Amino acid sequence: MARWQPHAPERLVVAALDLFEERGYENTTVIEIAERAGLTKSTFFRHFPDKREVLFGGDTMAGLLADGIAGAPATAAPLDAVAHALDAIGREAFTAERREFSARRRAVIAANPELREREALKGLGLTAAMAEALERRGVPDPASRVAAQLGALVMTIAYERWSDPACGDDFGKAVRQALDEVKAAG
Amino acid sequence: MARWQPHAPERLVVAALDLFEERGYENTTVIEIAERAGLTKSTFFRHFPDKREVLFGGDTMAGLLADGIAGAPATAAPLDAVAHALDAIGREAFTAERREFSARRRAVIAANPELREREALKGLGLTAAMAEALERRGVPDPASRVAAQLGALVMTIAYERWSDPACGDDFGKAVRQALDEVKAAG
DNA sequence: AGAGTGATGAGACTTGGTCCCATCACCGTA
DNA sequence: TACGGTGATGGGACCAAGTCTCATCACTCT
Secondary structure, eight states: OOSSOSOHHHHHHHHHHHHHHHHOSTTOOHHHHHHHTTOOHHHHHHHOSSSGGGGSOOTHHHHHHHHHHHTSOTTSOHHHHHHHHHHHHHHHTSOGGGHHHHHHHHHHHHTOHHHHHHHHHHHHHHHHHHHHHHHHTTOOHHHHHHHHHHHHHHHHHHHHHHHOTTSOSOHHHHHHHHHHHHHHHO | OOSSOSOHHHHHHHHHHHHHHHHOSTTOOHHHHHHHTTOOHHHHHHHOSSSGGGGSOOTHHHHHHHHHHHTSOTTSOHHHHHHHHHHHHHHHTSOGGGHHHHHHHHHHHHTOHHHHHHHHHHHHHHHHHHHHHHHHTTOOHHHHHHHHHHHHHHHHHHHHHHHOTTSOSOHHHHHHHHHHHHHHHO
8 A cells, every 4th residue: 555645746737627627727726736636735846846837747748759750751851750750749648538638728728828828838848849859860950940830830730629529539630630731831 | 307217117127137137037036126226116016017027028019010911012922921020020129229138138038947938928929910910911721820930930030140249230131031041941 | 285196115915936844654674 | 573764745934926005205287
């Protein structure tokens, strides 16, 4: 038997998302989140550097993206290498069982400027990670950033659709569709 | 003679930038900023909604961008309409006498994650404003967002170079150069 | 002279976030 | 069985950001 109730970070995430939905992000206190999870403020900040980060746990995305780009066929064009990475991430992170949670999280973030701000920063980080990974493939500077920007747009569009319960739950499919549309529009 | 020392917001901005350079953003207190400007904490928050915003004053950019896009020749392609707007903004906001201030501000922002976060959010706002302005010109959804993303990249590159004291001080020139590079890379 | 106006000052208050120290449950070893 | 080590937690002091309310003060207008 465990010493303490296990999965403290997960419990905090669930408690936070519940409370944010109920009364809004800014009307929810870190102490309240911790209490609902059966923990304390101290423990909350031991698991998350700040209140916003409870919805942005795990900075594994950048690494996954970089790996996915590095692992794309050598013949793939920059934007196709990005799409390859996005597809890999879809199998890893954007799975069907996380879709409902993702949709709730999305709605909460959209409703609060402080959370949108954090999301914007994360997005910049992902874009930079894509550009760097492309440069490691030999794509020169302006082209790498162009492909990263378009890749970020593809990811955003695919994520929007995948989160929407009215759409399908296959992230890879959404990526390929968004990629085609972006290519056609460029 | 004025009732109070005039230009309180400007004095706060200058005091803040000085202090951020001297001891760093997070080692500077709002009270210290206000005191250096001969004011108080109350007055600081009367002029700026929060501590970060003192470096992001005036949300006029989005409006200027939208106007510039709306005012572009009807025959201009989406990305060229964006470039037209960037050029207009350069004459308005990125003038030669603001260049040194801009470079200092840039360095301070780059050194602090909290400020980078705010900048990321502002960037998203500008990108969204560009996309909306393009849609008002009749550019359909995926194409508008593609052009806005590339326009944001052009703006970023031009701004980087214009801020660099080793480069020229003509923002419009930097825009045109960045535009050519981005077009060639796409 | 006196009332109105608008920017400022002062201070209480809440909350996010940091820090330090005590506690507690388990584990390994004797 | 006893004992010290370890790692997650609890508790509380503390600081700074941000909000709010009320007082003040200098100038303007009548």
